[in-house]
Amino acid sequence: xxxxxxxxxxxxxxxxxxxxxxxxxRQVLLLDGPMGTGKTQLVRFLLEELGSDETASPSFAxxxxxxxxxxxxxxxxxxxxxxxxxxxSTGFWDLFSAPDGLIIIEWADRLPANHLPPRWSRLALxxxxxxxxxxxxTEMPVAP
Numbered sequence: 001x002x003x004x005x006x007x008x009x010x011x012x013x014x015x016x017x018x019x020x021x022x023x024x025x026r027q028v029l030l031l032d033g034p035m036g037t038g039k040t041q042l043v044r045f046l047l048e049e050l051g052s053d054e055t056a057s058p059s060f061a062x063x064x065x066x067x068x069x070x071x072x073x074x075x076x077x078x079x080x081x082x083x084x085x086x087x088x089s090t091g092f093w094d095l096f097s098a099p100d101g102l103i104i105i106e107w108a109d110r111l112p113a114n115h116l117p118p119r120w121s122r123l124a125l126x127x128x129x130x131x132x133x134x135x136x137x138t139e140m141p142v143a144p
Contacts, residue, residue: 001138001139001141002138002139003137003138003139004136004137004138005130005135005136006134006135006136006137007132007133009041012041012045013045013049015042015045015137016042016045016048016049017045017049019046020049020050020070023102023121023123025101026100026101026119026120026121027101027103027123028103028104028116028120028121028123029102029103029104029105029123029125030105030108030122030124030142031043031104031107031124031125031127032106032107032109032124032125032126033126033127033128034127034128034129035079037127037128037129037135038135038137039106039107039127040106042125042127043075043104043106047066047068047075050069050073051068051069051070052066052067054066062076062077062078062081062090063075063076063090063091063092070102071100071101071102073101073103073104075104075106076090076092076095076104077105077106077107078105078106078107078110078111079106079110081107081110087111096117096120103120108124123139124139124141125137125139125140126138126140
């Protein structure tokens with residue numbers, strides 16, 4: 001596990017910029033951590049770096065889709081998810097039938113990683129806050 005200490009929003013933006021070359025063409029980015037730790041802000045910075053000029057928190061919509069210079073990015077927020085049936089009704093599983101893409105899932109702890117299709121690369125990031133407003137982003141192991 002690797003931990004990144006992030007003190008400012010500019011450092012979070014730099015982290016997003018540095019993360020992009022590590023993402024594969026079939027990538028699932030799993031974000032977890034308490035509310036207010038920077039998950040959605042990281043998504044905003046990733047989308048800006050990928051050339052999208054529109055970013056919204058999907059907390060109320062569960063799913064937002066963006067076109068970027070890299071292609072389609074699907075942003076899923078499972079915070080308000082109440083059941084697997086509700087997830088099924090969003091078309092979530094259909095996202096994995098695409099030949100490539102970037103699927104970012106916030107509150108990923110609500111979805112067992114072993115439920116994800118094996119042909120997609122996974123990167124899990126756990127967000128936490130430390131004293132003085134410092135964030136820690138820890139790269140977590142993900143089961144295949």
